[in-house]
Amino acid sequence: MHQMKYLFGCLLAFVLAAPRCFAAGAEPLPVPPDAAPQVIADNMRFNGAPMQIIQFTTLDPDQVQKFYKKYFEKNAEQGKYTENTTKRRKMIGAMMPDKRLVNVEMTAKSDKAVLVMVSSLEIFKMEIPEKLARDIPRIPGSEVLQHQDSRDGERSNRFVIMRNKQSVEGNAMYLREHYISAGWRRDKDETFKTGEHRQLGFSKEKRQLIVDVQKTDQNISTVIYSEMKE
Numbered sequence: 001m002h003q004m005k006y007l008f009g010c011l012l013a014f015v016l017a018a019p020r021c022f023a024a025g026a027e028p029l030p031v032p033p034d035a036a037p038q039v040i041a042d043n044m045r046f047n048g049a050p051m052q053i054i055q056f057t058t059l060d061p062d063q064v065q066k067f068y069k070k071y072f073e074k075n076a077e078q079g080k081y082t083e084n085t086t087k088r089r090k091m092i093g094a095m096m097p098d099k100r101l102v103n104v105e106m107t108a109k110s111d112k113a114v115l116v117m118v119s120s121l122e123i124f125k126m127e128i129p130e131k132l133a134r135d136i137p138r139i140p141g142s143e144v145l146q147h148q149d150s151r152d153g154e155r156s157n158r159f160v161i162m163r164n165k166q167s168v169e170g171n172a173m174y175l176r177e178h179y180i181s182a183g184w185r186r187d188k189d190e191t192f193k194t195g196e197h198r199q200l201g202f203s204k205e206k207r208q209l210i211v212d213v214q215k216t217d218q219n220i221s222t223v224i225y226s227e228m229k230e
Contacts (some may be wrong), residue, residue, distance in 0.1 A: 029119075047126045047148075048147070051118060064104075091104070139164050139180075142162045155228070
């Protein structure tokens, strides 16, 4: 459970940094009539599958929840949806007839305001993350967990999460040697917590890369790549 929350946090960090762009022909996500949605990711792929994300803030979460329940009852496959509620978060999701998985997540921002994030994912178009990240250097034995990418004109963003059983410093040494020998400039090499968290930064031509390495379990290191190319 801790690992899943950690990975979701990494994905959220990525989409908040992704360019605000509109994909031609994308099916619009449902929003209540009085909502003012912000596009977070409209030209994005999660493990190779097209994905959209929008968000808005509401002071009336009960009405928002009611809106989406009615929407799913009318438009989802067989009118069915699933719900999951925790102390601070409510989630509603359903499979649409066009095979998009639409999810609504409502998270408390304050005593009154609630952040609503709506996403869609064409799950049957997902590919194996390892295949999509085969060009990324990593220590042998690493497992690719997620691969996200987005594009806005000439600019592209890529976000990849991996894990392995090597130490944080072992991963950092391997990556440092690889990128420097490949002609990249090292812009950042910072330890946040000895043996548990290190961040590296590299650049080359119009590419910038941040690699965050953290110890997320007793014998597991998680390696997060965030690359921007113009």
